[in-house]
Amino acid sequence: MTAVRLLVADDHPVVRDGIVGMVSSDPGIEVVGEASDGAEAVGLARALQPDVVLMDLRMPGTDGVTAIRELVRLGIPSRVVVLTTYDADADVLPAIEAGATGYLLKDASRDELVRAVHAAAAGHASLSPSVASRLVDRVRTPEASLLSPRELQVLGLVADGATNREAGARLHLSEATVKTHLLSVYGKLGVGDRAAAVAEGFRRGLLGASSSPVRRPR
Structure with a gap:
């Protein structure tokens, strides 16, 4: 052989x-x-x-x-x-x-x-x-459950253009807490920055209608 x-x-x-x-x-x-x-x-x-x-x-x-x-x-x-x-x-x-x-x-x-x-x-x-x-x-686990509901909300606001401070104000969270959620999102999605997280979120369908992200006021 x-x-x-x-x-x-x-x-x-x-x-x-x-x-x-x-x-x-x-x-x-x-x-x-x-x-x-x-x-x-x-x-x-x-x-x-x-x-x-x-x-x-x-x-x-x-x-x-x-x-x-x-x-x-x-x-x-x-x-x-x-x-x-x-x-x-x-x-x-x-x-x-x-x-x-x-x-x-x-x-x-x-x-x-x-x-x-x-x-x-x-x-x-x-x-x-x-x-x-x-x-x-x-x-066995649906893709959407990869992120927690709060992480999905934070990612949705980031996708909508919100800064950490703006996302915190909208969700009644401190800016530091928003940053912590974002770091967790980065780790779970295997990315290193906000733009990549948003792109990966859309690629995986996490930012579609089913994720229902919180939108910031216009």
Whole structure:
């Protein structure tokens, strides 16, 4: 049987060495390259055509999700298994949506890691239990319930052009409380600013008629 050709992408040399050591003990896996960031991972994937890329998410320069999107855009057939310490929705969902085949946490055992690499090479998904549970919850839970009613109100006012102070006055909240709600919204939607939160809110249907945001007076 031909060994699975594997590329390992992680910005920490010690972590890469540990991963390579773990998987290299399996005769069915051949590590063909190592990358220290997402851009290098894409370049090596183009040159080496590995079967599977083990991809960290948070790396300097080009991050893992951006690298996954670029691999898909370039039509590189390598399967990607994310290997990270982060399992929040804001990390998991963008990676899966970008095209990751698997998602494991760095506390995974050697056997779990090896199984995930072989599964990905065969085109099968492999998810850590906590990640699988999150995805199941998202399927079972309507999108609109991602944000609390108050968070939806704040986001609706922001979409209508209100400042934090104006939103606070309309909702009888302090400006600091509005900011706290906005930060929570950012985390849940996986965004970093007001404009991105509004755009993502519309994309997910959170700012449609069903969300009934409070409108500021004209």
